[in-house]
């Protein structure tokens with residue numbers, strides 16, 4: 756399976772040659788990485804198209820995704836929660852972890868948000884550099900995807916929040932280079948606490964790969980700096 760995955764990526768030009776690095780130094784920081792690219796398989800394109808159709812009546816929205824982008828939301832976060840010295844010295848080098856690998860090799864995904872249902876769905880294709888056990892996606896990569904999907908759900912519902920607790924049951928291993936659907940929804944809000952559940956299923960919904968519950972705490976500007 757890994758061989759076919761690498762061959763497909765090579766055909767698509769997504770596997771780097773010896774002189775290229777895994778971590779990209781490209782300047783295209785304004786590129787929207789949630790749009791289809793040549794490494795996307797038929798499955799992720801199909802789901803992308805289905806969700807884009809659902810976006811037409813405004814009930815769902817595709818969420819753009821950047822390596823690093825200075826949006827108003829990011830500026831506000833910096834002002835409220837980071838100290839000035841850190842911002843000046845470190846944030847110019849900062850990049851979104853899940854967008855740091857070369858196209859097709861790591862985290863390929865697109866998220867959709869349904870505001871009325873307080874749900875975020877992420878369509879995810881785990882590339883060959885996310886291997887844990889042979890032929891399967893690493894559990895840490897799965898946890899990362901659950902965290903960012905649930906985290907996005909929390910932030911879009913309640914504002915800046917951080918993961919306080921994340922419990923995952925890994926039910927079935929996720930084959931490398933396959934496409935899965937990560938579904939997150941807010942179960943309960945208690946003050947600053949956002950309880951969010953998440954599951955990961957196969958495209959045909961028959962296989963449940965992972966289930967998770969999480970707690971996100973809405974940030975208090977006075978408690979972080």
Ligand SMILES: CCCCCCCCCCCCCC(=O)SCCNC(=O)CCNC(=O)[C@H](O)C(C)(C)COP(=O)(O)OP(=O)(O)OC[C@H]1O[C@@H](n2cnc3c(N)ncnc32)[C@H](O)[C@@H]1OP(=O)(O)O
Pocket residue numbers: 818819902903906907910911917918919920947948970972973974975978
């Ligand atoms: C368009 C695109 C949109 C983009 C969106 C961007 C999405 C990005 C997504 C990125 C995703 C990536 C995300 C990441 O990678 S987040 C990275 C991993 N997480 C962290 O590093 C967080 C570290 N922890 C903290 O900083 C603090 O503990 C926080 C901020 C969480 C709370 O400290 P704070 O000082 O503020 O609050 P408090 O201590 O007064 O607690 C408040 C209440 O909460 C209860 N409590 C606290 N902890 C726990 C616990 N573990 N279990 C159960 N309960 C807990 C506590 O008992 C209290 O309850 P009560 O006594 O009031 O009843």
